[in-house]
Amino acid sequence: MKNRREFLQDFALWPPCTALALAGGACISRPDAGQEASHWTPSAYRKPASSRVAILKAPAYAEGPLADSIRRGFALCGLQASGLRILLKPNLVEGDPQGLINTHPAMVSAAAEVLRSLGAAEVAVAEGCGHQRDTEYVLTISGLLDRLEQAKVRFIDLNLDDVSPVELKSYYMGVRKLFFPDTLQQFDLVISMPKMKTHHWAGVTLSMKNLFGLVPGRIYGWPKNFLHQHDIGRSILDINSTMPAGFSIVDGIVAMEGNGPIQGSPKGMGLLVMGSDCVAVDATCCRLMGIPPERIEYLRIAGRFLGNLLPQDIRLVGEPIGGLSSPFEMPPGFENLRQASPPS
């Protein structure tokens, strides 16, 4: 058996790797770079002329100050929540009492409180855990169940929801349809709430990767190996083109570096990153993590049709980014992502 570094070195030498099958559910993100126009339908294109991304300081998970920061972020980004039915989609991976792997429960309850105060017609929380099938275990051990009960916010298990096949709006995976939960059609806005983490197969996991949790385990299993078999990066593109989140709030208060998304180390950043363009939010997170976002292949391709990647197309508001960036330790084999310029 090879270690990660040897494995990735081998991978780099293989001919056009499109869907590398690993029994552990692992594929490296290497979508084709060429012939982009044929990979998506016109309805998938939603790249705005420019995007606003808010960076906010949030030193701890204290719910009051956290709510204030989130409220400020919504205002800076111009989010109008009044009258909307809003689904919060945190990243729940494991039974995680410290909130190091999952989006911290305080983030979720604070966001729900703020959205209600802004007049949202309904706020619910939904997730389809990609790793643990045991949702009760994840909710209980993480402390999220107690928070949701206190806040009287309902939780929807997207893994076990009623499902329908949906035509994809892009075709990177090589399939035409995926099943998605019917619940998604009942909400006006999905807010992706990931944790800022490195990822040992995809490089980073942020707003866009978080939407793997929209794909139902009751069809594709635990883990959702079907997505890995079709390449993680390609799957991220097709899911985000078809079932996009309309807003993102990234938990970068205590992030994760190293061997993420589960076995990495905590990294205190004390930041929230928010915005309505998930590509721009994720690109900004990458810059805060010391990673040129164009080096994450799925982000580079997403920057062509799903959102803005380039700094000149992203208007940063809130805290100035200078001085906040702190290079993340990368998973073994991904160190080159941190280099200053892309390879020729």
Added chain:
Amino acid sequence: MPSSEPSEWLEHLRRHQNPDGGFAYFAGRKSSLEPTALAALALSKAGKPFAGDPLRKARQYLLGRQSPSGHWPVSGDDRTPAWESSLVLLSLVGDPTLEAACRVGISAFLNIEAQAANTQATTLNPQWRGWNWYPPTPGWVEPTSLGLMAVRRLARLADSGRVAARLEDGRQYLLDRMAPDGGWNYGNSYVLGQALPSFLPPSAMALMALQPTDGASKPLERSLQRLETGLQTARSGLALSWGILALAAYGRPVERSNAELTSIWQRSRFLENSAVISLACLAAVATPADHPFLPGEVETGVR
């Protein structure tokens, strides 16, 4: 048996059966295969008939979902064989009037085979395929365990050579995938040089699937001990129910886990998931001699 909860659980199931005879994961949602198969198993082990014959209606729903080829497809739009086919077969076996459906069902199920595992990043032996969740993917511990249990229970209805081959493949698959701590992760024991921890539900399922029926084979003692240790801190209906079912299969004490299961029910109502409620019903009544996931006397001839 823990107090009055099993009756309450069964009553919950009875009240939440959909008009089409099936069960949904959650009240008010559409019927689907897993919750219906588990509810049918729970009703069949209840030890008493219910007004309106919910068991017959549940089985009729499942029969209505079977394709002419014997598979249980994912949906009307997607004719891919569903991973729940093994559970459906387990819920139908034993009723002589359903033998034809079981016969064609198990024959079709025996032909479902997962992709070979990739060995670049793992220690897996690709020879052993098992069953997967959804093609085209390699095998995983939970569908393979359920598949193995279904094949064991329905063996007499299918080609003996094919049955023997798949039983051997399934057993070897599970032994190959055992985690270093003696339990099972979802499908790997090591990935990229790192040992993976075990989890309770797949560990419990694998132990049941590997339970010796010949009276001579030794049980997997280290795996059983790992499961018993893990159950002491289990905090969910799903983990405890599968764990109790596995311990019951080996005749191990389950009183403490049953008490914890009751306590969790009172706290969370298993988040109202009918599939978990059905598993709890089964956990409450399972014994080595009468177990919903293991071959009975007729099926093994050795017990």
